[in-house]
Amino acid sequence: MTTPTPLRRLSRGGVGVVLAGGLIASFALPASAAVAAPAAAAQFILTNMMPVSNPPTPVERSAGVVAKRTIGYSVQGRRIVARLYGSATATRIGVMIGSMHGNELGGIPVAKRLEKLGAPSGSAMWVIRNLNPDxxxxxxxQNAHKVDLNRNGTYLWQGTALSREYYPGPAPASEPETKAYISFLEAVKPDVVLIYHQHGNGVDSYRQKNAGLTQGLAARMKLAVKSFDCLGECRGTLAGWFNTSQAGAALTVELPAKVTTKRVKRWASAARWSIGYVPDVNR
Ligand SMILES: [Zn+2]
Known part of the structure; x- marks a missing residue:
């Protein structure tokens, strides 16, 4: 196990890599962390570093956060946080991203519900409530630069878009939110990633990596299987990048506009199922 670099010595954009019971996480720190008041800095270290140097016991449990990571900062300096549930030593890992587009927030209650339920037995689950806090x-x-984060990814990125709404940014992964998800997912190496959007009302089969996952998730969510092709070809999407460069499977889930408590429960249950369904690619 490595000893993490003291947080206060990292400058803006500095990246630390730490080992937590076999899981690796990257995180970036803002300059503000270096000038935080002592009490605040101590709390920051406590919140972020305790699970790393002292894995909580018991690690095998179905609910309760095991670790909390700031995986990056938005353009305006807001933290992007990932919370870990389940076994810190599990190799079967799911990542749930509640929201990527700031006007599609229906997945956030699903993410919070997942945090209540915890990871399925023997697995780990990271929950990112919101990738685009600005x-x-x-x-x-879009983010604060008016960039569509789901067009800013590195896979098939192109500089032109159908409309301003889908502005892909000046370059692939130009945005801090995009960099944050790339470094986090590359480090954590999940078997499955679910990214919630709205209001397409279906589970995405466009260039799907695991058809059983798509169909099983759709059935459990009581949503249709649909091909969301970005009105032509999807470029710069998170799922496109993950599915072509990483071993696991990423799936875009387009929730309906209407989000009810009953639906949130059903969707969260389906998300947990997906962690057990996919092959454990990190074994
Ligand atoms: Zn969306």
Whole structure:
């Protein structure tokens, strides 16, 4: 096990890599962390570092957060947080991303419900409630640079878009939110990633990596299987990048507009099922 670099010595954009019971996580720190008041800095270290150097016991449990990581910062400096549930030593890993487009927030209650339920037995589950906190604050699709984060990825990125709504940014992975998900997912190496969007009302089969996962998830969510082809070809999407460069399977889930408590429960249950369904690619 490595000893993490002291947080206060990292400058803006600095990246630390730590080992937590076999799981690796990257995180970036803002300059503000270096000038935080002592009490705040101590709390920051406590919150972020304790699970790393002292894995909590018991590690095998179905609920309760095991670790919390700031995986990056938004354009406006808001933390992007990933919370770990389940076994810190599990090789079967799921990542659930509640929201990527700031005007599609229906997956956030699903993410919070998942946090209540915890990971399925013997597995680990990271929950990122919101990948685009700046966009959510303004209830806009894009980040604070007006970049569509689901067009800013590195796979098949192109500089032109059908409309301003889908502005892909000046370069692949130009945005801090995109960099955050790339470094996090590369480090954690999940078997399955679910990314919630709205309001397409279906589970995405476009260039799917695991048809059984798509169909099983759709059936459990009581949603249709649909091919969301980005009105032509999907470029710069998170799922496109993950599915072509990583071993696991990423799936875009387009929730309906209407989100009810009953539906959130059903969708969260389906998400947990997906972690057990996919092959354990990190074994
Ligand atoms: Zn979306």
């Amino acid at each position: 966009g959510a604050r303004k209830y806009q699709r």
